[in-house]
Amino acid sequence: MNFKLPILASAMAVFLFSGSAFAQEAPKYDYAEAFKPFFYPQTGTETRSASGQPGHAYWQDSADYNLNVSLNDTKNEITGTAEITYTNNSPDKLGFLWLQLDQNLFAKDSRGNAVVPISGSRNGAHGDFDGGYKIKSVKLDGKDVKYTITDTRMQIDLPKELKAKGGVAKIKIEYTFVSPEYGSDRMGVQETKNGKVFTMAQWYPRMCVYDDVLGWNTMPYLGASEFYLEYGNITANITVPANHYVVASGELLNEKEVYSKEENNRWSQARNSDKTVMIHSESEIGKNQASGTKTWKFKINQTRDFAWASSPAFVLDAARINLPSGKKSLAISAYPAESGGEKAWGRSTEYTKAAIEHYSQKWYEYTYPAATNVAGNEGGMEYPGIVFCSMDSKGDDLWGVTDHEFGHNWFPMIVGSNERLFAWMDEGFNTFINGLSTEAFNKGEYYKKPNIAQTGSFLMSDNFEPIMVGADNMKERSIGVLAYYKPGMGLDILRNSILGPEKFDKAFRTYIDRWAFKHPTPWDFFHTMENVSGEELNWFWRGWFFSKWKIDQSVKSVKYTNGDFKNGAQITVENLGQLPMPTTVQVKFKDGTEKIIKLPVEVWKRNTEWTFKVDSNKEIDEVKLDPNSQIPDINMKNNSWSAAQAKPVEKINAKDFTGTFGSKEAPIKIVFSEKSGQLYAKAGGQAEFPLEYTGDSTFTFDQAGLVVVFSKDKKTITFSQGGREFKFNKE
Numbered sequence: 001m002n003f004k005l006p007i008l009a010s011a012m013a014v015f016l017f018s019g020s021a022f023a024q025e026a027p028k029y030d031y032a033e034a035f036k037p038f039f040y041p042q043t044g045t046e047t048r049s050a051s052g053q054p055g056h057a058y059w060q061d062s063a064d065y066n067l068n069v070s071l072n073d074t075k076n077e078i079t080g081t082a083e084i085t086y087t088n089n090s091p092d093k094l095g096f097l098w099l100q101l102d103q104n105l106f107a108k109d110s111r112g113n114a115v116v117p118i119s120g121s122r123n124g125a126h127g128d129f130d131g132g133y134k135i136k137s138v139k140l141d142g143k144d145v146k147y148t149i150t151d152t153r154m155q156i157d158l159p160k161e162l163k164a165k166g167g168v169a170k171i172k173i174e175y176t177f178v179s180p181e182y183g184s185d186r187m188g189v190q191e192t193k194n195g196k197v198f199t200m201a202q203w204y205p206r207m208c209v210y211d212d213v214l215g216w217n218t219m220p221y222l223g224a225s226e227f228y229l230e231y232g233n234i235t236a237n238i239t240v241p242a243n244h245y246v247v248a249s250g251e252l253l254n255e256k257e258v259y260s261k262e263e264n265n266r267w268s269q270a271r272n273s274d275k276t277v278m279i280h281s282e283s284e285i286g287k288n289q290a291s292g293t294k295t296w297k298f299k300i301n302q303t304r305d306f307a308w309a310s311s312p313a314f315v316l317d318a319a320r321i322n323l324p325s326g327k328k329s330l331a332i333s334a335y336p337a338e339s340g341g342e343k344a345w346g347r348s349t350e351y352t353k354a355a356i357e358h359y360s361q362k363w364y365e366y367t368y369p370a371a372t373n374v375a376g377n378e379g380g381m382e383y384p385g386i387v388f389c390s391m392d393s394k395g396d397d398l399w400g401v402t403d404h405e406f407g408h409n410w411f412p413m414i415v416g417s418n419e420r421l422f423a424w425m426d427e428g429f430n431t432f433i434n435g436l437s438t439e440a441f442n443k444g445e446y447y448k449k450p451n452i453a454q455t456g457s458f459l460m461s462d463n464f465e466p467i468m469v470g471a472d473n474m475k476e477r478s479i480g481v482l483a484y485y486k487p488g489m490g491l492d493i494l495r496n497s498i499l500g501p502e503k504f505d506k507a508f509r510t511y512i513d514r515w516a517f518k519h520p521t522p523w524d525f526f527h528t529m530e531n532v533s534g535e536e537l538n539w540f541w542r543g544w545f546f547s548k549w550k551i552d553q554s555v556k557s558v559k560y561t562n563g564d565f566k567n568g569a570q571i572t573v574e575n576l577g578q579l580p581m582p583t584t585v586q587v588k589f590k591d592g593t594e595k596i597i598k599l600p601v602e603v604w605k606r607n608t609e610w611t612f613k614v615d616s617n618k619e620i621d622e623v624k625l626d627p628n629s630q631i632p633d634i635n636m637k638n639n640s641w642s643a644a645q646a647k648p649v650e651k652i653n654a655k656d657f658t659g660t661f662g663s664k665e666a667p668i669k670i671v672f673s674e675k676s677g678q679l680y681a682k683a684g685g686q687a688e689f690p691l692e693y694t695g696d697s698t699f700t701f702d703q704a705g706l707v708v709v710f711s712k713d714k715k716t717i718t719f720s721q722g723g724r725e726f727k728f729n730k731e
Contacts, residue, residue: 029575029608039538047212052528053514059089063207064232070239076179076189082204084171093161099154102202102221103177106131111151112222123223125180136174152221173205184223190377192336194285194313199376199388201307211519219420225471226419229304231517236298240310242290247334248308249385250300251369258296270318276349279316282337302517304416307383309374315340319349321356323365335375344394348373351402358437359410364512373402382408396446404434415515423471428487456632459486460550467545490544497630499533507532543579552577554638558623562693563649565619567677570692572611580604586627589618649695654679657710661717661728
């Protein structure tokens with residue numbers, strides 16, 4: 001092919017210097033590494049397209065559950081029967097099935113207990129407790145079947161293989177367990193002045209996921225990492241003491257049987273009210289002295305899980321949720337009397353309604369008939385249609401935890417990623433959308449604009465593992481940063497500083513829509529964001545999610561052209577860290593005006609520093625990178641330049657240095673010309689490039705390390721690079 005070297009420096013290297021002339025110390029930033037190809041490990045398959053959408057032959061197994069359970073509130077004991085209809089939609093025959101027995105985390109000899117350090121953990125049961133499932137029977141199609149329990153997993157050996165593409169297995173498991181009072185911050189039993197609050201989760205055997213990525217996903221439940229579950233329809237019949245009130249995932253089917261006539265009238269009012277309606281008030285607690293038991297019946301469709309709460313101490317209130325399609329849902333709060341009040345849980349339903357309406361309008365419509373917030377002893381935990389939050393939360397803390405936990409109804413309840421492996425795909429995504437929701441809520445009542453720039457040295461510390469490390473594979477103290485904060489900030493940076501809100505929002509909504517009630521991988525997300533936005537982003541995924549690359553950009557120099565601000569200025573910026581970013585430069589002039597220059601990330605595809613000209617006839621007071629503090633940077637000190645740092649350079653007339661120069665030592669002529677007050681140079685047929693005046697008749701071209709010194713009479717130049725010098729004479 002015909003290839004023309006673009007600059008004088010390259011021409012001089014060919015004609016004058018040996019290869020050693022360019023042998024310089026490698027810069028810290030390696031652009032070849034940052035932008036190298038082959039980021040994606042494979043091309044598209046029949047199940048997962050290279051465009052990021054499910055492939056034409058995408059398949060997914062399903063699991064429907066019919067659950068019957070009773071609560072002994074004296075012993076904190078659950079007795080239950082789980083009837084599971086499992087459908088094998090895969091192209092594979094299955095000789096065995098795997099189920100999750102997550103309650104076994106609370107057995108004394110569990111692997112999860114074994115990894116709790118002496119210093120303690122938020123995980124586990126806390127204290128001397130020996131829990132876990134007691135399995136009474138396991139039946140397949142009505143007959144006893146062989147099964148093996150290993151820690152938090154159960155393997156069922158099938159008498160004959162379950163056929164592919166539609167084979168159905170009907171499983172029935174009878175079991176009991178005693179609930180821990182503190183269940184790894186996800187479930188438990190909370191004492192209150194009016195009785196216990198039971199928040200029940202991971203309370204029935206659940207199918208493991210069989211997928212096209214790993215086959216059976218059987219990683220044990222250790223406490224830190226969360227869940228990966230199949231979708232299906234669930235019905236639950238929950239029998240509790242008759243004086244209890246029960247809230248749960250999904251729709252209550254027998255409200256007329258379990259609520260009084262007056263309470264049912266209040267429910268009807270709530271379904272038509274944008275203001276919170278009291279269903280069961282504090283003054284009514286304890287008046288229901290019915291003995292015996294009562295069964296509450298619920299159902300929820302297209303769900304991956306089911307949770308519930310029961311207590312004689314609940315205050316209940318509710319309000320209507322308005323969805324974009326015109327459909328309605330119901331915001332419900334259940335909390336003990338000591339959590340009430342307008343500065344605390346009295347606003348819970350308002351918060352719930354606002355969060356659900358915002359996310360439905362912004363990203364994808366909420367799909368469940370109710371959204372219930374329960375006050376318990378958890379810091380905050382999410383399940384389809386219901387969340388558990390701390391009974392002690394108030395004000396902005398209660399808004400934050402409510403908003404966060406309900407945000408999880410999008411990630412991972414609607415978009416069903418593998419939390420056990422990729423915590424950032426639910427926690428990080430949710431943290432990101434929480435920021436937008438908080439900004440929107442009640443005209444920003446609780447919103448505080450973050451200074452992202454100042455977080456750089458902390459977020460990109462070498463003490464943290466990469467984001468792509470699973471929650472069970474990182475220090476517990478790292479989880480908050482690596483599963484929540486850093487990936488959430490990554491999406492913020494991607495939206496505001498790389499793609500722009502319009503392109504990002506379109507791509508993100510497309511990802512949600514494509515993978516709603518399906519099982520995406522990180523690659524499906526990456527492919528979708530690139531294909532929809534039309535931008536190459538592998539440098540960002542590689543640096544922010546897979547590696548611990550640092551961001552460090554700086555203002556290297558600011559110089560007036562030929563020493564005179566009336567000729568404009570040349571600004572040189574550097575990319576010092578391994579993770580490049582688009583660069584925003586703010587130039588403030590002494591007259592109070594300013595100019596913004598935006599450099600695309602492509603500037604850093606083959607450069608470690610970049611010089612650009614600012615056309616102006618004003619004196620510069622300050623040059624600053626990232627003026628809106630949207631990019632985390634590990635060294636804020638080198639992000640700005642002030643006039644006090646300027647070194648005075650005498651003014652010159654660039655026309656005085658123009659002309660053609662030649663040398664007997666090299667078959668090349670150098671031509672100097674002037675344009676808009678700046679001196680340019682070129683050799684032969686090569687492209688010209690600008691020279692920067694540094695004083696004392698000396699010009700430089702920093703990108704190639706060139707220095708040109710004119711004699712006093714301007715008839716001779718000394719050309720130097722890499723420690724070698726050559727003389728040229730004016731013709």
